Amino acid sequence: MEFDTPIATVDVALFALLDGGLGLLLPRRDKPPYEGVRALPGGFVRVNEDDDTADTARRVARDKLGMDVSYLEQLYTFSGRARDPRGWSIAVAYLGLVPAAHLHGPVLHDLVPVDRLPPLPFDHAAIAAKAVRRLRDKSTYSSLPGFLLPGEFTLQELRTLYERITGEALDPANFRRQVVDAQRLVEATGRRRTGPAHRPAELYRLAAPGRLLLRDGPGPARPADDA
Amino acid sequence: MEFDTPIATVDVALFALLDGGLGLLLPRRDKPPYEGVRALPGGFVRVNEDDDTADTARRVARDKLGMDVSYLEQLYTFSGRARDPRGWSIAVAYLGLVPAAHLHGPVLHDLVPVDRLPPLPFDHAAIAAKAVRRLRDKSTYSSLPGFLLPGEFTLQELRTLYERITGEALDPANFRRQVVDAQRLVEATGRRRTGPAHRPAELYRLAAPGRLLLRDGPGPARPADDA
């Protein structure tokens, strides 16, 4: 019976900002199959070590990043006979976000712009596509992109980020009202970013982690999508 | 290594209408653990038989219902050391809908009103709660509830159903415009339901299966949430 159980793995789509655009972490695999090929970080579930698959995802991400992700949510579960050459497999996929400012050295070379993804092994192209779409969709009605920025940021930085992710321009005035006044997604820190030759901008941080809504999404306002 | 692989199961939350309200299928388990206790239908993934976990879900649903579900989507994946007494387990949960009119005899006795659920084994209470919430949420902006009705229905039947599921009253005039004119979720069959002592209602059917949006939900209009 043990013999007939599917392989259980976890794959993580980790995003960070790369030159202002969205980057996906695709390190080269250090083991077969597909050794040396760029792929989503992943690994087997370790039943003696992990409490659940979210735990596996955090472990995998920490191993690759050298730090904890600032946001993690379950994306979708991919399964089937053909997706992994090792046999019938179940891959629970997660979506994670990290502020690029917190990353160091070699990891940065594994960040690939999401609109220039190389061919990927397994069904990682489908997983990556679903992750990008989820992130884009949620960006239109939540403060999710905030997790890609460091702790403090100006509204311009946040707005530009939304624009880069969703691909549509936003009016600075209306953006401010939505994010600060109407939805209270971010709150002023009281400090300001000074330097350039013009009026300095107030610095903001993400408000209570539970607040994610920007526009009205589906159903009542809830924290993340997680169980 | 085989020894250390988690158990892989699929659980299905199957909904059908019960006295106009929402009913969840909870048959009694015919095997240990929890033999004789009401629980979500579920089963092991059969690697020789199922192409993927959606296939497993369809097989499990068909076994219990004696028919195919009219709608199925992946809900969430539950995992961990403690949720199943048999050991570390991964349960891919699915949400399914069936028109009650298509159900026969004994199955109907396993339908339980969702607001009167008994205590459930494993973490099935959490799965059921998430399924109900997903269905309620999607009902506010999609034609999902249509899959709970038979092939043809009046707008009143559909509207009443939305009201029962979401718990809020809807204006018949505005509902019609949304569903028929604006979103084209349903289309007239040309036939009418006659009988009661008043103007007969036109009969409608769900429009192209891909159309699911009612109000603007998150992101662009897409078919179901599935991969």
Add this chain to the structure above:
DNA sequence: TTAATAGTGTCTGTAAGACAATATATC
């Protein structure tokens, strides 16, 4: 003082919801 961006005020179009009015079947 100027340049450049931060931030505020105000208008307009769209669409959801409230509600009145009309249509059409059976009895």
Add this chain to the structure above:
DNA sequence: GATATATTGTCTTACAGACACTATTAA
């Protein structure tokens, strides 16, 4: 014709988006 629901018309209001205007800093 009476009745009850189907269906259409019209108005109001909330709100997102467009855009003009004012504020404030460094050079």
